[in-house]
Amino acid sequence: MRQSFEKIKFLIGSAESLERMAEVPSKTPFDDEICEFLNSLSKALLTSPKNRMYPAVTAFGFFLRKGSIGLLKQRFLKAGEYRLGRGMSFHIAPSNVPVNFAYSLAAGLLAGNPNVVRVPSKEFPEIDLIAEAMRATLEAYEGLKNMISLVRYERDREINDDLSGLCANRIIWGGDSTIEEIRKSPLAPRAKEICFADRYSFAVIDTKAYLDMDPKRVAESFYNDTYLSDQNACSSPRVICWTGNEEAYAKKLFWDSLHEFLKQKFELQSVKAVDKLSSLCLVGASFPEAKPRFVAMQDNLITRVELKKLPMGLMQRLENSGFFFEYSFMDILELKTLCLDKRCQTIGYIGDKRMFMPLLASGIGGVDRIVPIGKTMDFDLYWDGYDLINELSRNISVS
Amino acid sequence: MTFDEAMECKPFSMDKVEKKAFLNDRLMELTKRHYRESKEYRDILDTLGFDIKSQIAYDELPFVPVRLFKELSLKSVPEEKIVKTMTSSGTTGQAVSRIYLDSRTAANQQKVMARIVSDFLGPERCPMIIIDCPSVTKNREMFSARGAGILGFSIFGQKRIYALNDEMELDFNGLSHFLDTYRGKKILLFGFTFMIWEHFYKKLLKRAEEGERLDLSNGVLIHGGGWKKLLSEAVSPLEFKERLNEVCGLNEVHDYYGMVEQTGCIYVECECGHLHSSIYSDVIARRPSDFSKCEYGEKGILQVISTIPESYPGHSLLTEDEGTVLGEDDCPCGRLGKYFSVSGRIKNAELRGCSDTYAAKF
Numbered sequence: 001m002r003q004s005f006e007k008i009k010f011l012i013g014s015a016e017s018l019e020r021m022a023e024v025p026s027k028t029p030f031d032d033e034i035c036e037f038l039n040s041l042s043k044a045l046l047t048s049p050k051n052r053m054y055p056a057v058t059a060f061g062f063f064l065r066k067g068s069i070g071l072l073k074q075r076f077l078k079a080g081e082y083r084l085g086r087g088m089s090f091h092i093a094p095s096n097v098p099v100n101f102a103y104s105l106a107a108g109l110l111a112g113n114p115n116v117v118r119v120p121s122k123e124f125p126e127i128d129l130i131a132e133a134m135r136a137t138l139e140a141y142e143g144l145k146n147m148i149s150l151v152r153y154e155r156d157r158e159i160n161d162d163l164s165g166l167c168a169n170r171i172i173w174g175g176d177s178t179i180e181e182i183r184k185s186p187l188a189p190r191a192k193e194i195c196f197a198d199r200y201s202f203a204v205i206d207t208k209a210y211l212d213m214d215p216k217r218v219a220e221s222f223y224n225d226t227y228l229s230d231q232n233a234c235s236s237p238r239v240i241c242w243t244g245n246e247e248a249y250a251k252k253l254f255w256d257s258l259h260e261f262l263k264q265k266f267e268l269q270s271v272k273a274v275d276k277l278s279s280l281c282l283v284g285a286s287f288p289e290a291k292p293r294f295v296a297m298q299d300n301l302i303t304r305v306e307l308k309k310l311p312m313g314l315m316q317r318l319e320n321s322g323f324f325f326e327y328s329f330m331d332i333l334e335l336k337t338l339c340l341d342k343r344c345q346t347i348g349y350i351g352d353k354r355m356f357m358p359l360l361a362s363g364i365g366g367v368d369r370i371v372p373i374g375k376t377m378d379f380d381l382y383w384d385g386y387d388l389i390n391e392l393s394r395n396i397s398v399s
Numbered sequence: 400m401t402f403d404e405a406m407e408c409k410p411f412s413m414d415k416v417e418k419k420a421f422l423n424d425r426l427m428e429l430t431k432r433h434y435r436e437s438k439e440y441r442d443i444l445d446t447l448g449f450d451i452k453s454q455i456a457y458d459e460l461p462f463v464p465v466r467l468f469k470e471l472s473l474k475s476v477p478e479e480k481i482v483k484t485m486t487s488s489g490t491t492g493q494a495v496s497r498i499y500l501d502s503r504t505a506a507n508q509q510k511v512m513a514r515i516v517s518d519f520l521g522p523e524r525c526p527m528i529i530i531d532c533p534s535v536t537k538n539r540e541m542f543s544a545r546g547a548g549i550l551g552f553s554i555f556g557q558k559r560i561y562a563l564n565d566e567m568e569l570d571f572n573g574l575s576h577f578l579d580t581y582r583g584k585k586i587l588l589f590g591f592t593f594m595i596w597e598h599f600y601k602k603l604l605k606r607a608e609e610g611e612r613l614d615l616s617n618g619v620l621i622h623g624g625g626w627k628k629l630l631s632e633a634v635s636p637l638e639f640k641e642r643l644n645e646v647c648g649l650n651e652v653h654d655y656y657g658m659v660e661q662t663g664c665i666y667v668e669c670e671c672g673h674l675h676s677s678i679y680s681d682v683i684a685r686r687p688s689d690f691s692k693c694e695y696g697e698k699g700i701l702q703v704i705s706t707i708p709e710s711y712p713g714h715s716l717l718t719e720d721e722g723t724v725l726g727e728d729d730c731p732c733g734r735l736g737k738y739f740s741v742s743g744r745i746k747n748a749e750l751r752g753c754s755d756t757y758a759a760k761f
Binding site for chain 2: 278280283288291298299
């Protein structure tokens with residue numbers, strides 16, 4: 001057995017099973033047994049009372065529901081193709097989103113592959129709850145036990161080298177620096193890599209649509225998009241672009257409602273108060289032409305900066321923990337500066353999604369998804385422009 | 400009272416009423432000056448929404464994070480007026496602060512520091528032991544905080560000796576000879592906390608075990624640079640003093656708090672174990688939740704105020720340190736002004752400070 005594996009802590013699986021994982025046969029995408037397993041896992045996650053305190057865990061449970069997987073199967077399984085998983089898939093999950101590892105694993109399984117997933121080294125209760133449900137569910141699926149390994153290890157080149165050398169797919173989440181680090185470990189010649197690099201996202205709110213909605217529910221949705229992951233996920237909006245009448249009233253209602261919600265739910269770390277003030281000052285000194293103006297709230301939970309222009313390079317330095325630029329526009333094409341960059345990922349919106357069509361047709365380099373506010377964190381098998389089932393499986397041409 | 404008049408006062412002589420009036424005038428004057436002379440600072444204050452025409456108390460004026468001096472070249476004088484650029488001692492790859500001094504600001508830093516230190520040391524200059532290596536002050540154009548601290552304190556030394564060579568080895572014989580020469584005189588010792596522990600105390604302890612001791616019972620040690628590394632070795636400030644006393648008889652030890660961004664305005668620990676702000680500076684603890692002022696006794700993020708900086712906008716800074724203002728004008732040591740304690744860096748902040756750089760490499 002590889003010595004490096006002795007340094008690994010296994011939440012699911014063992015060093016022995018990991019050693020042999022590369023030999024485990026792949027399955028076809030949406031294999032019946034795998035779908036059944038995920039369905040049972042969904043039940044386990046949704047019925048355990050312990051999980052109810054963790055919306056991210058129940059959201060994962062919902063994602064795996066029979067109906068939900070069935071819909072994915074309809075969308076992603078293409079008629080007339082014979083596909084098989086590409087083989088052992090090595091996933092490196094991001095350290096800042098506790099349940100991302102589980103979605104990455106589900107994608108790997110649905111594509112038909114055995115998977116080893118490195119979960120964040122930071123302890124999150126969500127990880128333990130999902131791992132626990134998975135272990136229990138696996139007891140009834142003896143044939144799938146060798147297809148799942150959940151591992152935890154500190155940054156370790158030797159382990160990365162070994163797992164990279166074994167795998168057929170390597171999936172790297174966690175941004176540019178993680179990608180750079182993991183890429184020091186070579187892949188086998190036929191292995192393939194999917195990287196989720198640093199991205200940024202923004203939101204568009206049409207005041208007319210917003211003012212018809214329940215501000216409390218919008219606040220909760222927006223919280224889930226942002227503060228739930230310390231506004232540190234790729235999909236978390238950093239800029240809020242406003243359009244429509246009664247803007248001042250809508251803005252006040254939006255931020256006040258969010259603030260009410262945050263007072264119950266969010267604790268700002270001391271160091272982040274200083275970080276946000278630093279970013280505010282740096283924005284002031286770096287983009288004077290955009291006339292950035294701080295909009296004072298009663299405390300440091302929400303830091304708002306209104307801009308008169310959207311300067312290029314605004315997204316070079318990303319602040320988090322509740323730091324928002326605001327911009328008001330008349331014409332959707334004014335937002336092109338934000339979308340030109342390939343790093344631009346998600347637009348969250350309130351309003352009519354058809355408003356984005358001229359923007360998409362204007363020759364932009366970024367934007368991979370446009371989803372309603374409250375859904376920016378929702379996982380889909382299309383992610384960052386990739387069809388994950390296609391990417392993680394191979395097509396056998398039969399003629 | 401004007402700043403120049405205050406420069407003639409004793410450093411711990413103003414009560415809070417008098418001091419507040421002085422700080423209100425001086426800080427407003429400095430804020431206006433830097434707003435006028437530094438484009439970046441003006442842009443920052445505009446972004447913060449500060450109205451430069453407003454007349455408000457010094458503790459309501461904007462404060463900017465010290466970290467900005469690592470990211471921006473903030474200066475309020477033309478290039479040709481800059482006589483010295485000071486840098487914080489950062490490890491390789493880590494951003495360093497750059498502080499630009501004109502001749503007046505540089506001179507006032509020296510003067511203020513001299514006044515503060517004399518209050519603790521007495522007016523006489525005395526033989527001085529610098530607990531560091533000579534090379535640290537060699538490059539005069541680019542001062543590191545360590546070098547600047549040593550040079551700043553060196554003016555109190557009549558005759559000086561470095562306790563360490565450039566290999567960081569203790570010059571025991573040299574020190575022994577130095578102490579023989581100045582037997583019976585008060586000796587000033589200066590250095591950075593971690594260096595003193597690692598390269599001075601530990602070596603003296605070894606010598607003492609071999610039966611050789613230095614007698615520093617006439618010594619006054621002033622040290623600074625933070626406790627981070629020592630706390631990780633589980634050495635408390637009290638233990639630091641007691642162990643030094645055991646190994647060389649040192650009786651008088653003063654910690655100080657200060658930073659390269661506000662050189663001159665150091666906060667020296669008094670006989671009661673409190674750090675003191677002088678008439679040239681002030682310290683305010685702020686709540687992280689909304690930056691409102693803490694009550695006395697309540698821990699917060701420290702804002703430091705200095706009346707000295709005219710060539711760079713560093714007169715009102717938010718540090719990355721947590722601490723507690725304990726009171727004002729009523730420390731049993733008799734010095735007027737606020738007194739406080741520092742509990743350390745805010746959790747997870749970037750590593751900053753003087754001797755911590757060396758410690759990080761160690």
